[in-house]
Amino acid sequence: MVVRQYNEELKYLEKINPYCWRIKKGFQPNMNVEGVFYVNGTLEKLMLDELRNACRPGMTGGFLPGVKQIANVAALPGIVGRSVGLPDVHSGYGFAIGNMAAFDMADPKSIVSPGGVGFDINCGVRLLRTNLSEKDVQPVKEQLAQSLFDHIPVGVGSKGIIPMNARDLEEALEMGMDWSLREGYVWAEDKEHCEEYGRMLNADPSKVSLRAKKRGLPQLGTLGAGNHYAEIQVVDEIYDKYAAGKMGIERLGQVCIMIHSGSRGFGHQVATDALVQMEKAMKRDQIETNDRQLACARINSTEGQDYLKAMAAAANFAWVNRSSMTFLTRQAFAKQFKMAPDDLDMHVIYDVSHNVAKAEEHVVDGKLKTLLVHRKGSTRAFPPHHPLIPVDYQLTGQPVLIGGTMGTCSYGRALSRAKSRRNIDYKEVLTKMENMGISIRVASPKLVMEESPESYKNVTDVVNTCHAAGISKKSVKLRPIAVIKG
Amino acid sequence: MSKMFQIKLQSLGHPNPESFNCEDEKEYKSVVLWLEDQKIRHYKIEEREGLRNFDSDGWKESYNAYQRDLVSPAAELSPNEQLNWLLSYAVRLEYADNVDKYKNAKVEQPKQAPNVISTNPLDNLDFSCTTFKAGVERVSTIAGISPHPDPKIRLAALCKILKTAPHPDPPSSESVAIQQPSDVLKLLFIEDLRDLQTKINESLVAVQTVTADPRTDTKLGQVGR
Numbered sequence: 210m211v212v213r214q215y216n217e218e219l220k221y222l223e224k225i226n227p228y229c230w231r232i233k234k235g236f237q238p239n240m241n242v243e244g245v246f247y248v249n250g251t252l253e254k255l256m257l258d259e260l261r262n263a264c265r266p267g268m269t270g271g272f273l274p275g276v277k278q279i280a281n282v283a284a285l286p287g288i289v290g291r292s293v294g295l296p297d298v299h300s301g302y303g304f305a306i307g308n309m310a311a312f313d314m315a316d317p318k319s320i321v322s323p324g325g326v327g328f329d330i331n332c333g334v335r336l337l338r339t340n341l342s343e344k345d346v347q348p349v350k351e352q353l354a355q356s357l358f359d360h361i362p363v364g365v366g367s368k369g370i371i372p373m374n375a376r377d378l379e380e381a382l383e384m385g386m387d388w389s390l391r392e393g394y395v396w397a398e399d400k401e402h403c404e405e406y407g408r409m410l411n412a413d414p415s416k417v418s419l420r421a422k423k424r425g426l427p428q429l430g431t432l433g434a435g436n437h438y439a440e441i442q443v444v445d446e447i448y449d450k451y452a453a454g455k456m457g458i459e460r461l462g463q464v465c466i467m468i469h470s471g472s473r474g475f476g477h478q479v480a481t482d483a484l485v486q487m488e489k490a491m492k493r494d495q496i497e498t499n500d501r502q503l504a505c506a507r508i509n510s511t512e513g514q515d516y517l518k519a520m521a522a523a524a525n526f527a528w529v530n531r532s533s534m535t536f537l538t539r540q541a542f543a544k545q546f547k548m549a550p551d552d553l554d555m556h557v558i559y560d561v562s563h564n565v566a567k568a569e570e571h572v573v574d575g576k577l578k579t580l581l582v583h584r585k586g587s588t589r590a591f592p593p594h595h596p597l598i599p600v601d602y603q604l605t606g607q608p609v610l611i612g613g614t615m616g617t618c619s620y621g622r623a624l625s626r627a628k629s630r631r632n633i634d635y636k637e638v639l640t641k642m643e644n645m646g647i648s649i650r651v652a653s654p655k656l657v658m659e660e661s662p663e664s665y666k667n668v669t670d671v672v673n674t675c676h677a678a679g680i681s682k683k684s685v686k687l688r689p690i691a692v693i694k695g
Numbered sequence: 696m697s698k699m700f701q702i703k704l705q706s707l708g709h710p711n712p713e714s715f716n717c718e719d720e721k722e723y724k725s726v727v728l729w730l731e732d733q734k735i736r737h738y739k740i741e742e743r744e745g746l747r748n749f750d751s752d753g754w755k756e757s758y759n760a761y762q763r764d765l766v767s768p769a770a771e772l773s774p775n776e777q778l779n780w781l782l783s784y785a786v787r788l789e790y791a792d793n794v795d796k797y798k799n800a801k802v803e804q805p806k807q808a809p810n811v812i813s814t815n816p817l818d819n820l821d822f823s824c825t826t827f828k829a830g831v832e833r834v835s836t837i838a839g840i841s842p843h844p845d846p847k848i849r850l851a852a853l854c855k856i857l858k859t860a861p862h863p864d865p866p867s868s869e870s871v872a873i874q875q876p877s878d879v880l881k882l883l884f885i886e887d888l889r890d891l892q893t894k895i896n897e898s899l900v901a902v903q904t905v906t907a908d909p910r911t912d913t914k915l916g917q918v919g920r
Contacts, residue, residue, distance in 0.1 A: 359916075368917035372910055390899060393907020397899035401892055427915075534911060594881065600888040603881075652918050 215264040219257075222276070228678040230256075232292075237280035237499055242281040245577060246294030249674040252666060256298070272300035273500065279308055281499040287312040287319025287508075289580065291572050295587045296674035297666050301327065303502035306586030314508055314579045320496065321513045322505035323483045325518075325583030330479060331527035332437075332471030332518055333404075333562035334610040336587075337535065339542065340554040343443045343462040346690065350441065350668050353379035353545055354648040354691040357439055360537040362431045364652025364695040371533050378426050382414040385525030389532035396556075401599050403560040404589065405567070407528040409521035416519040417475075418482050420498075425475030425526055434653065437470045439534065442687035452605040456558045458685050465544075465556075465687055468534050469612045471564065472527035479523045483487030483516040508581055517566070524565055531560060533656035559599075559608040563588045569597075590681045591694065609681040611672055648691040682694030703782040707734060707789060724749045727781065729760065734785040737765060760780055766841040784841075791844050822847055834876075837869050 221236035230253075232244030248256055273281070275298045282304055283292035289311055298307030303324025312319040346353065362369055371394070373381070381388040382485040386407025389395045400407050414422075432439060444463045448454045458465070472479075490496070490513070491508035498505065506512035535557065539550035546553060568584045573580070591598050591607040598607040676683045697717055704712035709729065716722050716746050728746050738761075745757025762770040762777060763787065769780035790797055821827060831846040831853070838856055 287734060359913075362916045362918050364918055366917070370911045370913050371915040372912050372915060391906045393903055393909040397896035397903070400899070401896065448788075537911070540911070600885060600892050603885045603888070623788065 213264070215261045218260060218264060230676055231281070232276060232280050234283075237277060238282055239497075239499065240280060240282040241286070241288050242283050242291050244283045244292040244294065246276065246279060246298055247296050247674055247680065248676045249296070249670055249677065250589070252296055252674060255666060260298075260662055272302075275300050275305040275307075278303070278305040278500070281503060282308060282310045282325070284499050285310070285312070285320055285322065285503065285505065286496065287316045289313045289578065290571075293587075295680070296671040296678075297668075299584065299586075299666065303500060303504070303587065304583070304585045309582065309584050309587045311569075311571065311573075311580040311582045312508065313573075314581050317507065317509060319508050319581065320505040321508050321516060321566060321581055322503055322583065323480045323487065323516060324503055324505075325585055326480070326520060327564040327585045328477045328480045329435075329471035329473075329564055330476030331432045331524035331562045332476075332564040333469075333527065333531065333560060333673070334612045335403075335468045335535065335560040336533045336558040336608075336610050337466040337468070337538065337555050338361065338457045338558050339464045339466070341464040341546070342460075343464065343690070345546075346441065347444075347604045349545060350648050350691045353441060353541065354650050354693060356541040356545055357441075357538065357691075358650040359543045360691045361534050361693065362438060363434070363437075363650075363693055364432075365434045365577050367431040367652065367695070368427040370537070373426060375422070375426065378422060379414050381423075381429070381529045382417065382522040382525050383412055384408060384664075385412065386532050388525075389529050389536075394536040395532045399532065399557040399560075402557045402601070403528065404562050405524075405597075407525075407532070407560070409491070409524045409567075411518055412521035412525050413518035414522050416515045417479060417522050420479035421475050421482065421519075422521075424478050427475060428473040428475065429526070429530055430537065431473065431530075432468075432470050432534065432693070432695060433473050438692055438694040439469070439538065440467045440689040440693075441465075441691040442467055442689045444685060445688035446686040447684070448686070449682060450682040452608075452682070455601060455605045456608055456685070457554070457556060458558075465558070466538055467610070467612060467687065467689075468531055468538070470527070470531055470534065472523045473530065475526045476523040479516075479519045483512070483519065486512045520566060524562065527562070528560070559602075559610060561588050561608070561610050567658040590675075605684075606681075608684075609675070611668060611675075647689055650693045652695050653694065699779065700782065703779075703786055707782070707785055711756070717778060721749060723774065723778065724754060724758075726778065727761075730781055730785050734788060735765070735781070737761070766836075766839060768841050780841075787844060824825075833869075833872060837873065 218236070221233045223231045223233065225231050228247055228249060230246050230248065232246070234240040234243060236244070237611045246256065256275060260276050263277070272278070275294060278300060279292050279294045279298070282288070293309040295307040298305050300306070301308075301324075303322065304310070304327075306327070308325070310325060312321070360370070366576060377388075384391070385401060386388065386395065386400050389407075390397065390400055399451075444453075444458055444461050444465065447458065447461065453459070484504050487504040487506045487678045490510055491498075491504060493505055494510065496505060496507070506516065508514075508517070539553075539555050542553055542555060543550050563584060563586055566581055569580055569582050570577055571580050571582075572578070586610070588609050589607065590609045593604055593606045595607065602608060670681060675681045700715060700717055701712050704715060704726070707730075709715070709726070715726065724746075727744070728749075731743055731746060745751075745753060746761060748754055748757075759770065762781075765781075765784065767777065767780050767784075769776045772795050781890070828846045831850050835849045835853055838853055840849055840856065843852075
């Protein structure tokens, strides 16, 4: 990292409008393109404070500040357009979480980087609706939370209740949600309302290590730990009646269920395995990066291709995982209300991934190009009439699901996990939730403080910035009334 | 190309189609003038002066203007392609002027196709009604498609342009004329797509009745730390 005074650093940053900043070339060495990030007043302060702290003498170790990470990604070979930081951007491994970067697949030097996807491959959010109202759920929410907790195992080392053998896993890795569909765990309409129809076609389970499969097998149908959760939410505000209607959200107080989970230990192992391979590939192909954590390989190299195929298998794992939890959620509700999930209208509104790399066609400088788009902690937001979004959303554009954490609806870290542990008392967090009328079931209360609302950037700021910058439009706000998490 | 020119010139009754050499600048110019004088007659006689001055430097300019006025799609292409279009255009005009004379000169009659009644509303449109013709005329002019007596051909050309060329922004006076039909087409497309997706879902559900066997075993469950 270039060491400069904070004031010197600021010369490379330019505020181009109230919600958008430009990172000029030279902020980090060898930048091929410029960077850009979207913030409002509050988030801007957080971003710049982080940079200022990093500029203080003697600050070493830990992750680089988010702006620096965005700029380092702009220096990777084959990047096109700009390296984009979304409003909730915060430091991560190599790439900042909330960073989007696209690489030209026609350029032989272009790279793929596991850091640009993250360890929790195809971590994503799925939203289910019901025809229940808050008043139907309030009296039984403790029982419902317990029932969800019983159906969906949570926490580090949890094991799922859907029986799977090694052969089932191989098939699930290849088929993604089609496997869940074939086995009868989900509805045909669920697939329709899922990014990529719940299946990456380039998945190749033979490129996945035995170790990853061993870790993954018992974990299907489990929520995991960290920031993952399943929440019962109620519609708190409708901003866009038409768009909400298209999603089947008709009235205030309507009950929805949000599931935020990913590929568990399986994806983590796939990423870890790939990083080892890529270090070798970098040496062989003499790929230089600004940060060791930006390990990568050329897209067309064996290592690059193997990673993409294994990553696709992990993405399929995550869709099967969320599908299994959808099934279990429907069962829990059906038992509680003694009605079929069909009659409760428990449809998937949308399932969107925020940790994935995909080949997509985009127009860059007036030319149609096939790009490998890395999205890490950033959700796709395709506009109306885009061919890759479901027919039901052709007029409104793809729903963008921005999940919060525990009660206050927050998203995107403001404090590191360790810092959270030191500064926040878990009992306080749990009491606070209780006072807000939120039922909570956790596997490990002590880890709760890592994910407490104070640890995250305020989701309202994030959503408002997206709205103001024209990235996505606000349509519905959901408020949690019951949470289960690891 | 020259064989093609020969056939077209011959059918138009040019005095010496055999000897026409399209590479010779003078002959080229004289054929252009002959076409306008005898066949196309787009300009009034006095307006043809620019095309008549073969030796003037302004000839090229007049020729370009002439092509623009005819809305020739070949105006940006090579001189031979430009001439080819002019010839074809003249042939079309000649035919349109004497339909009765030429219509009996039929090539082999295609076999009578079985009479299928289509359910697609687009197939049942009345292509000969004036509203259809006027509509095609209006949209084609905006899209810069050259005139043709058969509106269906122009519609086909329009379709090709919309599929391949980047869509030009219509002038603001015409934007409503473009916006409304394109909105209608988008909505029709979405309706078709919804039908297709519903059929796909029905097939999936049909298969599920054979394959589905969802199971759970709570004994396997284990909550983590």
